[in-house]
Amino acid sequence: MRILNIQRMSTEDGPGLRTTVFFKGCPLSCTWCHNPESIVPTFQKEWIKVRCIGCHLCIEHCPKHALVSTPTGIITDPEKCDLCLQCVEQCPTGAMSRIGKPMTVSALFKEVIKDTAYFNGDGGVSLSGGEVLAQSKEVLELCVKLKEHGISVAIDTSGFAPYASIEGLLPFVDLFLYDLKLADSGLHKRYCGVDNDLIKENLKKLSATDVKIWIRTPIIPGATDTVENISAIALFLKENQIRYDRWELCAFNNLCRDKYTRLNRSWDFAKTLLPTKKQMLDLVEIARTVTGEKEKITCTGVTRLEEETV
Numbered sequence: 001m002r003i004l005n006i007q008r009m010s011t012e013d014g015p016g017l018r019t020t021v022f023f024k025g026c027p028l029s030c031t032w033c034h035n036p037e038s039i040v041p042t043f044q045k046e047w048i049k050v051r052c053i054g055c056h057l058c059i060e061h062c063p064k065h066a067l068v069s070t071p072t073g074i075i076t077d078p079e080k081c082d083l084c085l086q087c088v089e090q091c092p093t094g095a096m097s098r099i100g101k102p103m104t105v106s107a108l109f110k111e112v113i114k115d116t117a118y119f120n121g122d123g124g125v126s127l128s129g130g131e132v133l134a135q136s137k138e139v140l141e142l143c144v145k146l147k148e149h150g151i152s153v154a155i156d157t158s159g160f161a162p163y164a165s166i167e168g169l170l171p172f173v174d175l176f177l178y179d180l181k182l183a184d185s186g187l188h189k190r191y192c193g194v195d196n197d198l199i200k201e202n203l204k205k206l207s208a209t210d211v212k213i214w215i216r217t218p219i220i221p222g223a224t225d226t227v228e229n230i231s232a233i234a235l236f237l238k239e240n241q242i243r244y245d246r247w248e249l250c251a252f253n254n255l256c257r258d259k260y261t262r263l264n265r266s267w268d269f270a271k272t273l274l275p276t277k278k279q280m281l282d283l284v285e286i287a288r289t290v291t292g293e294k295e296k297i298t299c300t301g302v303t304r305l306e307e308e309t310v
Contacts (some may be wrong), residue, residue, distance in 0.1 A: 001138045003103045004038050004130060008115055012300075014154035014175055014214075016122025019115045021108065023130040023139075024100040027160050029193035030181070032220045032269050034256045037099045038130035044099040045081075045088055046262035047074045052095035058087035075264060105141045116151065124152030124174070133161035136168070143172035156216075159199040159206075166202060175212040178203060178244075182224055183232030191223050200236065207243045215247040219283060219299075221272050225252075230283045234290035244296065249283055251275050251301030274304040 004022040013020045025041030033039060037046065058074060059067045066080035067087060074096070087096045103111075112125050125146055132139055132155050139155075146153050154175040157166075166176075180203070181196075182188040188196040206213060217233060219225045230249070237244070252274060260267040280299040287297045 001103050001105065001108060001135055001142075002041060002043070002100055003108065004035070004100050006111060009118065010126065013126035013128055013156060014124065014152075014177065016120060016124065016152075017118050018123050018126045018154070019112050020126040020128050021112065022128050023132050023135055025134050026129055026131040026158070027134060027194060028131070028158050031191050032218065032223060032252065034253070035130070036256065036259055036263060036265065036267075041130075041134070043083065043101070044263070045076070045083065045085065046097050046099055047076070047264075048095050048097055048262055049073050051093045053093055055092065057090045057092065058096045061086045061090040105138050105145070109142060109145045112146075113149065113151075116149075119151065122152075124154065126154040126156060126177075128156040128177075129158075131158055131160065133157055133165045136161065136165035140168055140172070143169055147172040159202045160194055161198075161202070163202050163205050166206060170209055170211055173211060175214065176206060177214045177216055178206070179216050179218070180233050180236075181218055183229055183236055187223075187229075203242060204240055207241075213242075213244045215242075215244050216250055217248070218250050218252065219275055219280060219301075220252045220269070221275060225275060225279070225283065227283075227286055230286050231290050234287045238291050247287065247291075247293070247297045249280060249287065249297070249299040251280055251299065251303055253302060274302060276305070277303040279303075 002024040004024045007020045010018045010020040022035065022038060024038055026039045029039060037044065052074065056069060059069060063084065063086060064080045064082055066077045068075050085098060088098050127139060143153050152174045153172060154177060155169065155173050156177040158179045181192060185195040185197060217224065252272065254269065254272060257267060257270050280303055284297055284299050288294050
């Protein structure tokens with residue numbers, strides 16, 4: 001399996017205290033992605049400015065001469081770099097770092113099983129991404145092992161995968177955190193790289209089962225935060241009688257800006273402000289009004305003060 005990282009004591013990826021495993025590789029390419037290092041399925045490297053002491057050992061040992069020192073830091077030429085990782089091995093401070101690592105199902109299971117002491121009744125293991133379902137064969141094997149040991153499993157997914165990969169997991173998964181980002185298929189393709197037809201169809205099928213479902217909609221300023229979008233998603237849920245236990249409107253945050261810098265990438269939302277609490281509550285009210293659901297729909301995430309500006 002291609003694993004990005006493991007985050008312990010998480011409270012944002014399902015109920016209770018959880019250990020969240022982030023998988024590497026995603027078929028979507030959302031322009032606002034908060035985990036850009038998870039998109040590419042292959043392993044990558046990054047340069048972390050605060051760790052760099054300017055020794056230039058990475059440059060000296062690069063056999064492809066793909067690294068160069070600039071006033072803003074060490075830059076990698078992607079046309080020359082073949083990811084031999086000599087720079088990572090030579091770096092004495094970890095400023096040059098590998099992103100992602102291969103793990104067997106057995107090794108990953110042994111790692112997460114260490115955390116059962118704090119799961120209590122509500123917690124468990126959450127599988128996130130990237131896109132978990134892109135590695136569905138190994139994920140199924142892992143979920144079977146977790147279920148055998150009585151550990152609750154939640155899967156965070158975009159829903160962009162063959163339904164067979166979802167269906168096979170149903171006996172072993174307690175909760176699906178299911179993303180519905182944009183109602184309009186054209187806008188979904190524009191912002192996420194793929195249309196949402198498969199995502200919607202999979203949700204309809206998943207809704208016909210008895211597994212718990214939490215819908216998640218990221219509220220991205222200028223992209224998903226419109227009245228039209230939230231109203232359309234709400235109408236889709238209502239007209240198709242989608243069964244869900246919770247619908248979260250998740251406030252945009254910009255804490256991932258440094259991730260783009262490390263990857264030597266620009267980010268369209270680098271200067272975008274967080275939504276205000278009022279904006280979030282207004283969208284929640286719209287969703288509640290259209291669906292007729294009052295208790296299941298809420299907003300999450302940090303918001304900005306009304307007077308904050310760029």
